[in-house]
Amino acid sequence: MRAVRMFEYGGPEVLELVDIESPVVAADEVLIQVKASSINPVDWKIREGYLKDFIPYELPVTLGWDVAGVVTQLGDNVTGFKIGDEVFSRPAIHKNGSYADFIAVTADEVAFKPPGLDFSQAASLPLAGITAYQCLVDVAEVKAGDRVLIHAGAGGVGHLAIQIAKAKGAYVIATASATNQELLRELGADEAIDYAKAPLAEQISKVDIVLDSMGGDVLAASWELLNANGIVVSIVEPPSEEKAKEYSVRVAFVFIEPSRRILNELRALVDSNQLKPLIENRFSLEQIKEAHALSQSGRTRGKIVIDV
Numbered sequence: 475m476r477a478v479r480m481f482e483y484g485g486p487e488v489l490e491l492v493d494i495e496s497p498v499v500a501a502d503e504v505l506i507q508v509k510a511s512s513i514n515p516v517d518w519k520i521r522e523g524y525l526k527d528f529i530p531y532e533l534p535v536t537l538g539w540d541v542a543g544v545v546t547q548l549g550d551n552v553t554g555f556k557i558g559d560e561v562f563s564r565p566a567i568h569k570n571g572s573y574a575d576f577i578a579v580t581a582d583e584v585a586f587k588p589p590g591l592d593f594s595q596a597a598s599l600p601l602a603g604i605t606a607y608q609c610l611v612d613v614a615e616v617k618a619g620d621r622v623l624i625h626a627g628a629g630g631v632g633h634l635a636i637q638i639a640k641a642k643g644a645y646v647i648a649t650a651s652a653t654n655q656e657l658l659r660e661l662g663a664d665e666a667i668d669y670a671k672a673p674l675a676e677q678i679s680k681v682d683i684v685l686d687s688m689g690g691d692v693l694a695a696s697w698e699l700l701n702a703n704g705i706v707v708s709i710v711e712p713p714s715e716e717k718a719k720e721y722s723v724r725v726a727f728v729f730i731e732p733s734r735r736i737l738n739e740l741r742a743l744v745d746s747n748q749l750k751p752l753i754e755n756r757f758s759l760e761q762i763k764e765a766h767a768l769s770q771s772g773r774t775r776g777k778i779v780i781d782v
């Protein structure tokens with residue numbers, strides 16, 4: 475089968491499209507014929523070697539931790555799926571990924587694809603969607619009427635987070651550059667904030683929940699925006715416990731794990747027309763270097779999909 479593999483850490487040039495054996499399916503796994511994969515920043519962070527100490531890989535490794543496709547083989551112990559099922563997944567990140575014709579995924583990490591989405595749309599949902607859902611619903615326990623600030627609302631995680639927070643009845647404030655203000659409103663944000671126009675504290679009244687996907691100065695600017703007992707959930711760096719005490723707020727750091735439960739929640743939101751992934755760009759396996767460079771530019775609107 476074809477697979478894009480990383481043979482050493484480095485720039486996009488270390489990615490090579492090669493022919494390898496199809497994965498051997500373990501008893502608890504299903505083999506998925508990959509119809510589409512998607513790019514997440516973690517892909518190029520791993521490629522660059524930024525996460526080397528955190529997730530040790532034996533190279534070469536196949537990148538890509540979103541998949542939508544068709545079940546073509548079942549491990550001996552797998553129940554609940556049959557050959558031909560259309561599925562989607564955010565597979566375990568320590569194993570070979572989905573920039574390939576086939577991927578073996580633990581069945582527990584797989585869910586049925588939302589029927590209303592094509593494979594490309596479905597592949598753009600798992601990693602970013604599980605992240606947004608886990609941060610807002612599981613950790614921050616968002617409820618109707620909460621004021622929620624979503625930084626980077628135009629990005630992969632942010633554009634789904636806006637829709638999920640709205641579906642839960644929250645009042646949503648989202649940030650982006652001037653070019654993406656209209657997009658934030660189309661996604662359902664009640665307030666669209668241009669982060670470059672003026673300091674956030676001059677543009678935003680207090681909120682109950684902050685979803686931080688930027689860290690650094692953006693996280694630093696978030697403390698004074700929170701109501702007492704509010705919560706900042708970051709997906710890029712553990713927020714300071716000291717600052718949390720100083721502002722009497724709560725903090726959480728999330729690094730997501732695969733979750734069939736959340737995939738099913740996302741499917742339900744899609745089915746009820748409350749969630750729709752936005753695809754900015756589509757590439758083929760042959761164009762993976764270009765796709766990585768685009769993601770690494772930090773300007774992605776919605777998701778970048780790899781049609782396999």
Ligand SMILES: NC(=O)c1ccc[n+]([C@@H]2O[C@H](COP(=O)([O-])OP(=O)(O)OC[C@H]3O[C@@H](n4cnc5c(N)ncnc54)[C@H](OP(=O)(O)O)[C@@H]3O)[C@@H](O)[C@H]2O)c1
Nearest residue numbers: 515605626628629630631650651654687709728729730774
């Ligand atoms: N911990 C976890 O489990 C986990 C899971 C998923 C993602 N992440 C991390 O979360 C981060 C975001 O992921 P993603 O997929 O959403 O990335 P992404 O799609 O690449 O995000 C790009 C977006 O960031 C926006 N942006 C850039 N600078 C900004 C700023 N100063 N303020 C507000 N928005 C800004 C851009 O909008 P403009 O062009 O309008 O500025 C663009 O739309 C990445 O670092 C990723 O690795 C972590």
